[in-house]
Amino acid sequence: MSFIAFNPEDSVISSDVSISPMWTGNVTTLTTFHSSSTQEASTPGKFYLDVYQTSSSDSSAEIQFSIAYGHVSGSGSAYFNPSIIDKTPTRDIYGQFRTLLYGDENTNITFGSSVNTSKDIIVLSINRARFKESFNPGSITLTLATGSNVLKLTDDSTVTSTATYIGTCRVYQLLSGSFDSVFSSNYTVSGSYGLMIPDEGLIILNPRALANPVGSLGGLNVTWNEDSSNTVASANPSFNYNNRKTFDLLKSGASFRLQNYETISSRYFFVRVKNADNNYTTNPTVIDSNGNLLYTSLIYNPQTFITTVGMYNNVGDLIAVAKLNKPLIKDFTKELLLRVKLDF
Amino acid sequence: MSYLNNQLVTIDAVLTKKGRELMARNDGSFQITQFALADDEIDYTLYNPTHPSGSAFFGEAIEKMPLLQAFTDDTQNLKYKLVTLPRGTSKLPVLNLGYTTVTLRQAAAINITPQTLNYLGAVSTFEPSGYLMTVGDSRFLSTFAGTGIDTTGLAISTTIPNSSGANLSRSQIGTSFSLIATTINTLFGTSALPGATITTTITVTGRDSGARITIPLTITKT
Numbered sequence: 001m002s003f004i005a006f007n008p009e010d011s012v013i014s015s016d017v018s019i020s021p022m023w024t025g026n027v028t029t030l031t032t033f034h035s036s037s038t039q040e041a042s043t044p045g046k047f048y049l050d051v052y053q054t055s056s057s058d059s060s061a062e063i064q065f066s067i068a069y070g071h072v073s074g075s076g077s078a079y080f081n082p083s084i085i086d087k088t089p090t091r092d093i094y095g096q097f098r099t100l101l102y103g104d105e106n107t108n109i110t111f112g113s114s115v116n117t118s119k120d121i122i123v124l125s126i127n128r129a130r131f132k133e134s135f136n137p138g139s140i141t142l143t144l145a146t147g148s149n150v151l152k153l154t155d156d157s158t159v160t161s162t163a164t165y166i167g168t169c170r171v172y173q174l175l176s177g178s179f180d181s182v183f184s185s186n187y188t189v190s191g192s193y194g195l196m197i198p199d200e201g202l203i204i205l206n207p208r209a210l211a212n213p214v215g216s217l218g219g220l221n222v223t224w225n226e227d228s229s230n231t232v233a234s235a236n237p238s239f240n241y242n243n244r245k246t247f248d249l250l251k252s253g254a255s256f257r258l259q260n261y262e263t264i265s266s267r268y269f270f271v272r273v274k275n276a277d278n279n280y281t282t283n284p285t286v287i288d289s290n291g292n293l294l295y296t297s298l299i300y301n302p303q304t305f306i307t308t309v310g311m312y313n314n315v316g317d318l319i320a321v322a323k324l325n326k327p328l329i330k331d332f333t334k335e336l337l338l339r340v341k342l343d344f
Numbered sequence: 345m346s347y348l349n350n351q352l353v354t355i356d357a358v359l360t361k362k363g364r365e366l367m368a369r370n371d372g373s374f375q376i377t378q379f380a381l382a383d384d385e386i387d388y389t390l391y392n393p394t395h396p397s398g399s400a401f402f403g404e405a406i407e408k409m410p411l412l413q414a415f416t417d418d419t420q421n422l423k424y425k426l427v428t429l430p431r432g433t434s435k436l437p438v439l440n441l442g443y444t445t446v447t448l449r450q451a452a453a454i455n456i457t458p459q460t461l462n463y464l465g466a467v468s469t470f471e472p473s474g475y476l477m478t479v480g481d482s483r484f485l486s487t488f489a490g491t492g493i494d495t496t497g498l499a500i501s502t503t504i505p506n507s508s509g510a511n512l513s514r515s516q517i518g519t520s521f522s523l524i525a526t527t528i529n530t531l532f533g534t535s536a537l538p539g540a541t542i543t544t545t546i547t548v549t550g551r552d553s554g555a556r557i558t559i560p561l562t563i564t565k566t
Contacts, residue, residue, distance in 0.1 A: 002380045002381075002425040002426060002427045002428075002549075002553075002554025003378045003379070003380050003551070003554075004378060004379055004380070005377060005378045006376065006377060006378060006379065011376075269357075269376065269379070271379055271381075273381065276428065276431075277428040278381050278426035278427065278428055279426070279428070279429075279431075280426065280427045280428070280429045280433060280436060281383050281386075281388075281424055281425075281426050281427065281436075282424050282425055282426075282427060282436065282437075282553075282554050282555050282556050283383050283386060283388060283424035284424070285386070285387050285388040285389055286388035286391075286436070287435075287436050287438075290435070291435045291436050291437070291438045291461060291462045292434060292435050293433075293434055293435070293436065294388065294389075294391075295388075295391060295393045296393075296434075297393045297399075297402070298391075298393075299432060299433070299434045300431060300432055301399075302431075302433075303391075303402070303403055304381075304383055304426050305383050305386045305403060305406050305407065306381050306382070306383060306426065307382065307383050307384055307385050307386060307411050308381065308382040308383070308384050308414075308421060308422055309355065309357070309379060309380075309381055309382075310379060310380045310381075310382060310421060310422035310425075311357060311376045311378075311379050312376065312377070312378045312379065312380065313366065313373055313374070313375050313376060313377055313378075314375070314377050314378075315373070315476075315495075315515055315517065316476040316515055316517065316549070316551070317362050317363075317366060317373070317418070317515055318360050318362055318363070318418040318421060318422060319359065319360060319362065319363035319366060319374065319376055320357040320358060320359050320360060320363050320376065321357060321358060321360055321414045321415075321416075321418075321421045321422065322355040322356060322357035322358070322414060323355065323411055323412065323413060323414040324353070324355055324411060325355075325410075325411060326407065326408070326409065326410065326411060327383070327386060327403075327406055327407050327409055327411065328353075329403060329407060330381075330426070332431060337353075338353050338354075338355060339353065339354040339355070340354075340355055340356075340357050340379075341354055341355070341356050341357065342356075342357045342359075342376075343356070
């Protein structure tokens with residue numbers, strides 16, 4: 001007999017938290033930002049701009065996140081159809097994230113206090129493969145820069161005792177600071193610098209805060225393209241100006257620090273073998289062609305050397321396999337207890 | 345007085361190709377209910393019962409062996425299972441299928457009835473719990489069935505070939521097995537002529553003895 005049944009008490013499920021660097025190559029801080037001119041000029045490029053960690057033509061290039069500017073009235077991009085006004089990519093983006101957050105077509109997105117509703121947003125949507133389950137709150141330092149003006153942002157998880165929610169979305173406000181230090185817990189005159197929604201992999205920046213003059217609790221004096229759709233259409237832009245503007249702020253800042261957070265569910269199996277069990281082997285190197293043991297000393301004092309544990313279903317299908325790092329000796333004087341971990 | 349080593353050995357398991365298939369199938373077959381141990385990679389000719397340092401060192405060369413990491417091919421793992429036999433056993437069980445190789449033309453059939461030699465004092469016997477037969481690539485057979493053992497409640501899938509069209513293994517339990525070669529030509533390649541062959545393996549394991557044998561299965565295009 002070679003199969004041994006597991007008893008109910010031989011298996012237990014456990015969950016462990018894994019926190020790891022966000023970006024490709026196990027990098028915590030992204031310092032180089034690249035875009036693809038092909039993607040930017042394509043139809044999706046009118047909605048969002050993909051950001052890579054290296055040149056997009058490089059074989060190792062992977063999308064790290066996407067930038068999408070949204071405006072409640074559709075400003076900043078051309079009409080889909082000149083005869084149908086108000087329907088533009090930026091209007092789509094604003095509506096998309098407003099619905100995602102509020103489930104309400106009339107509520108404008110709010111940054112910080114309730115009076116700071118914003119007509120526009122900039123969304124950094126992190127690639128799903130990068131953020132896994134969620135962001136690790138408190139790990140973010142997002143650096144934006146234009147010229148010599150630098151703005152560092154972090155979330156408020158370290159200065160608030162509980163997370164706030166918009167609907168069912170856990171939300172943190174972006175403040176001036178870095179991951180290890182919040183410079184000021186106060187908001188700008190336009191509200192917070194943005195929102196971090198860790199469980200959906202989203203960072204929503206407040207363009208109004210970034211447009212404020214440079215200074216304490218100020219912005220970067222950014223001028224966004226808020227041209228009416230007619231103006232934009234007549235200008236025939238080949239790219240989304242505001243997405244490009246945000247990309248330039250990130251590229252000049254050259255530092256985007258973030259970690260992901262994942263819960264790994266593991267199942268532990270306890271493999272128990274009694275002293276009288278599994279002391280013989282079907283390994284053909286221990287017998288001759290007639291099945292006789294090669295060594296007479298193994299007849300009454302058999303020894304086996306365990307290398308592998310196989311986990312089976314009722315039918316005998318091998319579902320999982322585990323290997324030891326060195327052979328483990330088993331004989332009639334030894335009992336065995338191994339813990340086998342299976343991750344999901 | 346010194347401390348006893350109370351460390352529990354923890355090892356990581358990986359899902360096999362078969363395990364992933366069963367998980368995706370979501371029909372209840374992905375349930376780990378039993379385990380087996382094996383000594384794959386061990387060469388017992390390294391065992392030295394004349395070691396000058398005594399019996400504690402007979403297996404020295406084996407115990408120092410580095411082992412490979414686990415791989416996911418379920419047909420290549422747990423080849424040599426450990427078995428429980430009465431102390432004093434001098435002759436280990438081996439399987440006899442009546443064939444050392446199986447070659448079938450397309451649509452041809454064969455029945456295989458395994459026997460176990462040197463088991464429980466008998467020269468040749470049929471194991472009460474039957475045998476587990478695994479075909480390495482189930483696409484090669486249009487029919488693959490085991491008879492003689494009540495497998496009610498074991499959730500054996502009888503879908504042949506597998507609906508995914510992938511080269512996945514399939515197992516059956518029985519005391520006798522019937523196999524019919526596939527009539528599907530595409531497995532031989534687009535330009536294969538009559539006489540072309542494809543090969544996989546049949547592995548049979550005694551469910552009581554743990555004895556195991558693997559033989560090649562070759563299908564010839566007609």
